[in-house]
Amino acid sequence: MGRITTRRSVLKISLDSGSQRRADTLAVEEPLEIRVAGTPLAVTMRTPGHDVELAAGFLVSEGVIAEGSEFQSAIHCGGPGTGGAENTYNVLDLTLAAGVQPPAPDLARSFYTTSSCGVCGKASIDAVETVSRYDVSTDEAAVTAEALSAYPTRLRAQQDVFDKTGGLHAAALFDAETGELLVLREDVGRHNAVDKVVGWAVLNDRLPLRGTVLQVSGRASFELVQKAAMAGIPILAAVSAPSSLAAELAEARGLTLVGFLRGRSMNVYSHPHRVTVETGEPADGALQLEGSGNDQSR
DSSP: OGGGEEEEEEEEEETTTEEEEEEEEEEOOEEEEEEETTEEEEEEEEOSSOHHHHHHHHHHHTTSOOSGGGEEEEEEOOSTTOSSOOOOSOEEEEEEOTTOOOOOGGGSOSSOBOTTOSSTTOSSSTTTSOOOSSOGGGOOOOEEHHHHHHHHHHHHHTOHHHHHHSOOEEEEEEETTTOOEEEEEEESSHHHHHHHHHHHHHHTTOOSOTTEEEEESSOBOHHHHHHHHHTTOOEEEESSOBOHHHHHHHHHHTOEEEEEEETTEEEEEEOGGGEEETTTEEOOSSOEESOOOOOOOO
16 A cells, blocks of 8 residues: 555564564654745645645634645655655645635644644644634534434445554544535544645535535544535534533534434534434434443544
8 A cells, every 4th residue: 555554573572472583564654844935834744645634624623725726735844944855745735716815924833743743832822723704503404313323334434544553533524414424534643634624625626615514533532523614515424422512612613412322322512403313303402322431532
């Protein structure tokens, strides 16, 4: 699978059957420097692949663009300075459409973004909450709890690289009305997987993503709610727990947040009117099906 995975010799230890040397498949993690018109904007640790989508989605998350027409092109280039340096495909230079304002100088991250943190490097707390051009509170999308309960299994079935490495997060976008799986992306960082999904929408000129459900592996953090709202996604579902700040932001933005989505059990933490149960009627109050339990998934 090229640069997405790599093989490494490991010592496999079993207390029952002994030890042996064997080859193991690992998910690749490499830095990607994102530039706009030659000016460095951020460095993120990611799994190579769908880099243009990742960068385009990142610009949506940061409020730089909000429509496909505002994104013009992208090109991989050489290393720092690009003075004849070998192209490692870890530097991506973006060009915005004519008339689109480039990122403000203070938006540039002062240090790199890790694969586990999508808001590291922000200059201030105020900079973390970016205002979206889209009001998801007016989105009339609805999904049945029955359909929603199948999304994690459908997501897992499409995680080809996870099957080989066990080390990638995934994000998938579903049509809330038809249940169609529109796009799925994997990455070592959950925020990167979501940016790739949003970037797919940018490149296909599908923003805002009204009437859709964003399903993610792992937990639901503040940043994932933020990214969903910036892309106009009305429903975010996670197989694990949300943070308190994620639930607060979802409530404030009018976004439906679902957590602990496993089998036929789920908790709806905000705006439960978009999740219908059995009779097709919206759920009243905070919906909880069969409890949640504790979870330590990251």
